[in-house]
Amino acid sequence: MNQINNSADEMTMRTPIQCSQCSMQSICVPAGLVPTDVEILDKCSREPHLFNKRNIVFSEGQKLNSVFAIKSGSVKCYTIDSNGKQQITSFHMVGDIVGLESLASGSAATYCETMETSMLCELKLSKLFAQELPKVESNLLQLMSRRLANCSKHYLNIVNTSAEQKVVAFLLSISTHMHQHGLSRSEYRLPMTRTDIANYLGLAVETVSRIFTALKEQQLINTEQSILTINDFTALESRVA
Amino acid sequence: MNQINNSADEMTMRTPIQCSQCSMQSICVPAGLVPTDVEILDKCSREPHLFNKRNIVFSEGQKLNSVFAIKSGSVKCYTIDSNGKQQITSFHMVGDIVGLESLASGSAATYCETMETSMLCELKLSKLFAQELPKVESNLLQLMSRRLANCSKHYLNIVNTSAEQKVVAFLLSISTHMHQHGLSRSEYRLPMTRTDIANYLGLAVETVSRIFTALKEQQLINTEQSILTINDFTALESRVA
DNA sequence: ACCTCTCCTTGATTTGCGTCAACCTGCCAA
DNA sequence: TTGGCAGGTTGACGCAAATCAAGGAGAGGT
Numbered sequence: 001m002n003q004i005n006n007s008a009d010e011m012t013m014r015t016p017i018q019c020s021q022c023s024m025q026s027i028c029v030p031a032g033l034v035p036t037d038v039e040i041l042d043k044c045s046r047e048p049h050l051f052n053k054r055n056i057v058f059s060e061g062q063k064l065n066s067v068f069a070i071k072s073g074s075v076k077c078y079t080i081d082s083n084g085k086q087q088i089t090s091f092h093m094v095g096d097i098v099g100l101e102s103l104a105s106g107s108a109a110t111y112c113e114t115m116e117t118s119m120l121c122e123l124k125l126s127k128l129f130a131q132e133l134p135k136v137e138s139n140l141l142q143l144m145s146r147r148l149a150n151c152s153k154h155y156l157n158i159v160n161t162s163a164e165q166k167v168v169a170f171l172l173s174i175s176t177h178m179h180q181h182g183l184s185r186s187e188y189r190l191p192m193t194r195t196d197i198a199n200y201l202g203l204a205v206e207t208v209s210r211i212f213t214a215l216k217e218q219q220l221i222n223t224e225q226s227i228l229t230i231n232d233f234t235a236l237e238s239r240v241a
Numbered sequence: 242m243n244q245i246n247n248s249a250d251e252m253t254m255r256t257p258i259q260c261s262q263c264s265m266q267s268i269c270v271p272a273g274l275v276p277t278d279v280e281i282l283d284k285c286s287r288e289p290h291l292f293n294k295r296n297i298v299f300s301e302g303q304k305l306n307s308v309f310a311i312k313s314g315s316v317k318c319y320t321i322d323s324n325g326k327q328q329i330t331s332f333h334m335v336g337d338i339v340g341l342e343s344l345a346s347g348s349a350a351t352y353c354e355t356m357e358t359s360m361l362c363e364l365k366l367s368k369l370f371a372q373e374l375p376k377v378e379s380n381l382l383q384l385m386s387r388r389l390a391n392c393s394k395h396y397l398n399i400v401n402t403s404a405e406q407k408v409v410a411f412l413l414s415i416s417t418h419m420h421q422h423g424l425s426r427s428e429y430r431l432p433m434t435r436t437d438i439a440n441y442l443g444l445a446v447e448t449v450s451r452i453f454t455a456l457k458e459q460q461l462i463n464t465e466q467s468i469l470t471i472n473d474f475t476a477l478e479s480r481v482a
Numbered sequence: 483a484c485c486t487c488t489c490c491t492t493g494a495t496t497t498g499c500g501t502c503a504a505c506c507t508g509c510c511a512a
Numbered sequence: 513t514t515g516g517c518a519g520g521t522t523g524a525c526g527c528a529a530a531t532c533a534a535g536g537a538g539a540g541g542t
Contacts, residue, residue, distance in 0.1 A: 079397065082482045087400065089393045101393060103386035109393065144385040145344035151392040152330045152342060152350065156320065158399055159328065159443035163529065194490065202400035204530055209491055241323045404499065435520065445500050450521055 048121045057112040057120060058099065064108045066122045067099040073118020074191040077110040078199075088200040091115075091192060093174070095181040097123075100144055115191040158202060161240075166201045167211045169240045171221065175230060186230045190223075289362045298353040298361060299340065305349045307363045308340040314359020315432040318351040319440075329441040331395075332356075332433060334415070336422040338364075341385055356432045399443060402481070407442045408452045410481045412462070416471060427471045431464075 048071055051057060058064055060079060070092055077098065078088040089110055092098050101109040103125070157169040179185035192200075198208045215221045220236055222229040230236065289312055292298060299305055301320060311333055318339065319329040330351055333339050342350040344366070398410040420426035433441075439449045456462045461477055463470040471477065 079393075081397075087397055089396060101386060101389045103383065105387075105390070109390050141344060141385065144389060145342060146346075148342045148385060148389060148392065149346070149350050151389065151396075152320075155330060155392075155396060155399070156322075156328055158396070159441075193488085195488095200400075205489090206491080206531085207529060209489095210529095213491075434518090436518095446519090447501085447521080448499060451499095454521070 048119045051114045051118045051120060053114060053116050055114045057114065058108045060108055060111050062108045063106060064099060064102045065106065065125050067097050067103070067125070068112070068120040068122055070094050070096045070098065071119040071121055073120075074115045075112050075118060075120075076115055076192060076196060076200075077112050079110050086199065088196060091174075091196075091200065093177060093181075093191070094183075095177075097143060100140075100147060115196070157240075163201075163203050163207050164211050164214070165240050166203065167197070167208060168215070168236050170197065170201060171228065171230065172233075172236060172240065175233075186233070188228060189226050190228045191226065289360045292355045292359050292361060294355060294357050296355045298355065299349045301349055301352050303349045304347065305340060305343045306347065306366050308338050308344070308366070309353070309361040309363055311335055311337050311339065312360040312362055314361075315356045316353050316359060316361075317356055317433065317437060317441075318353050320351050327440065329437060332415075332437075332441065334418060334422075334432070335424075336418075338384060341388060356437070398481075404442075404444050404448050405452050405455070406481050407444065408438070408449060409456070409477050411438065411442060412469065412471065413474075413477060413481065416474075427474070429469060430467050431469045432467065 051073070057068060057075060072094055074091065074093045075098060076088050077090045077092065078086050080086055098112055098120070099108065154173070157166055157173070161169070174188065174190070175185040178188045194208050194212070195205050197203075198205045201208070212221075212223065216223065218235075220230070220232050222231060292314070298309060298316060313335055315332065315334045316339060317329050318331045318333065319327050321327055339353055339361070340349065395414070398407055398414070402410070415429065415431070416426040419429045431438075435449050435453070436446050438444075439446045442449070453462075453464065457464065459476075461471075461473050463472060
């Protein structure tokens, strides 16, 4: 998996290319996707873009009349505050749709940057809405409703919890996401750096690092390279309760 | 304003009644509402409910095929975690729509409780979607998109800021909401208790109280009863930057 | 080979805020 | 009148996590 990404990183194209995966719709949609996501991903107009690691998909304030479906890879969304400090607002991985917050204003609310080589499908809103598909809006509504619910959930993880609880809840939430998308929930790649995690959770890097080592010492998790393995779900879940 | 609420508090009806405001649509919609809100509020089926202070509008997990538009008053949404602790996820005031998070799952994601005597219009989703109105979904989409954006904003206020910044940002965000709804941005009622604010912001009550006194000592704000007055916007805004 | 840069880790020290405790006020009921 | 209760304020103290500091490992460039 790492190797695939690394070799792909060496390609430097940023312009839209024909996506080999997307020529086959059946492969395009990961197994286990929830129905709504499938339906929206199916609307993918077969113009997937390949983005290199650390490429900007869109910038804060940029006029934006599309959303992006993540076919592979992962992105982080962040704002830059008045002091120039980056604040990550969300991570998105395979199966996610990015840019929903921009729908109302017509301009992007955050920067969106790939954390690794990624493939995104641009979904033009005009097409989505104007086309024959009457159910897309309902699907989008469902998607956003779920996103709002997730937002509250993340919020709960942030407010009134210890640093350890935040990190554990974070790892478990990714695990859940992976599982929902038909991937292993006990072993997955963590595409983001400790610095990114710390930023996202409102902690210092050092704190995140210390918690990772503590969890490893307790044999609850393992990390090799960027692969995270969860050894004991029940123990972890009891920490966040 | 307080008097009106107090007298209304003495009424103990919880069942739907004819809303005197709603019989006049023009009064029903507060001046200054953003267009989307107006359009959705107009769909209000003229069956506003009067809720007493501290009434439950809906409960977590409850089957829910409606959203609620707040005509007057205010509510708090909260979850109860496994330890029985209440965690407030959002406050909503006049002009807001509550229950959007429940749209996908069909059951309420949080409890919703009035903080004062309030009038809410129930908007049945079946009606909204089945009816002639083709634009409602788009409007709802816009609304949810904006809500998502707000969610991120609140998140930014919570992560990586001092207790003072959280409180100041909180006060300013309410000020903005009031202003958007045609009310005074420099003087408004704070319907929630210090305990609620602390819970919402992830702080201790004592901390919130100390910050209020500090801000008062610096002449930045004033509080009499539950009326909050903002004396110096620029000074406050510089604190959160 | 060497340097630089990013990412991660660990230790020592400091501090912001939570916790505990006490007290005041206003409201309601007996 | 008294007592109970909820909400708010203030002070003293302790701790969890930020900050400061240093060093190691790996990747990439010259």
